[in-house]
Amino acid sequence: MPQYQSSSVENARKAVAARLRETRLDAGLKGHELAARCGWHKSKVSRIENARTPPTDADIREWCTACEADDQAADIIAASRTAASMYMEWKRLQRTGLRRLQESRIPLYERTKLHRGYASHVVPGLFQTPAYAAALLSTIRRFHHAPDDITEAVDARMARARVLHESGHRFVLLVEESVLRYQVGDAEAMAGQLGHLLSVMSLPAVSLGVIPFSARERGMWTLEGFNIFDDQRVHVELLTAQVTLTAPGEVAMYVRAFAELREMAVYGADARACVSAALDALG
Template sequence: MSTSPNSSARKVQEALGLRLRNLRKDAGLTGRELAAATGWHFTRISKLEHGVQTPTDADIRAWCAACGAGDQEADLVAQARAIESMYVEYRRRGSAGMKQLMLAFQKTYETAEQFRIYEHNVIPGLFQTPEYIRAMLTFWMRFLNTSNDIDEAVAARMQRQTILYEGRRKFTVVLEENALRTWFGTAETMAGQLDRLLSLMNLPNIALGIVPAMIERQGVGSAGFWMFDDKLVTLETPTASIEITQPQEIRLYDRMFDLLRQSAVYGPDARALIIRTQSEMNTSN
């Protein structure tokens, strides 16, 4: 496999190479000894360890077998598979219109049973009103210079929300208070969005927590992220979607989500925060 063209994936590739090198050293093998054990040319060992090439599944199996590290195989395979797919540019994915971005991960949404969502400055897409969606996507269409299919994009996102009402799925959501106060659209749009949050909190399969702005807290999230079961974590930059499938990385996100969850308030306290935000918004207008 060739070297990935983007810097984010390249860093992951280099980290994978470092893990392979450490396995070899822990096994007490030189590069030439590992090459002999696997039947490869010794220069291939160097390319894999320095992240110049990404190993195939077969390469990882052979490497782990030679190093007596079979317990590391699954995690290394997941890390290798993530390299080419983890970073997807929105402009490339959205070249056919914003609707295609809204349909990303459709299969994942349909099959996942447990959703864990953390957002620090936006209401999660599954909870958004049509007006909020329209205001937000209008900005992103201009920013990314995608074709204008706003009606189809809004409809696609709203259609996805039907999974909220299928009782077999569980949604644990943690929002920073700032997400309630970051406006997309008009005051009326935001008021309707906050009403929508209050309504969704009544669903038995939704646990919505809000982290107050000025409290001593267990952890600080640097970016919003979504966890689908224990199989996938996604997070977004202004230009791309990053997809994480490596079990070791997913476990770290699990720890971070738990820390953020501990800092949130729920039930009546969360409702009070939302209602207070609504009241302050009405007062300022």
């Protein structure tokens, strides 16, 4: 896994490694003895127990069988898969196309009561128009060499946005003013997107703030885009992967960063003025 300083990811991987080590110790086996039973090089046991090499499902089954602990395999595999899901490379998430990825996120959005998000590069997915989403997802598909299912992926993204109109949810999102100026798609698609933002801002469950270029005494530097789901988890989108953070300390740090970014934003008429200025600049 590429280096990403996340205690959530590292702690989850170390917890799996610790459980496997305890299973070996309970069986009274030394590392080289376990390796011999599994037909592995002796260094593999050390790499797994030190969380340097994540075990596959097959590795865990062989490990537990060698330790006469087959009843523990299912639980450890589940924990290992959870750890793996905290750092998911886009090429893995998108190997069957973009539609399934969009659909897979719908349950999370539906059960989230308070959704906070910060966008520094593109319009948040919940606020995208079909034309904007199609242009953006087409670029993503091309860059990551994913299968071409853009029409279906856009439909799934629009379906996810229905949560904006359902009761029991609140959306507090921030965008850098540069997001309003980066043209995605042609001028018509961008104009439609900016017009849609003006409409979205009037929804009772939505608070949309714009961090203007002229923000004085900028308290926070421009960050990577992220979404906070209640106070339980954070999704951070990197070029190569999505990182899921669940450690309370890490979630709290993003909540604090969001609060500082929110202080720099403008709202209401001032935010609408930023959007309108970007729309006028399209000519």
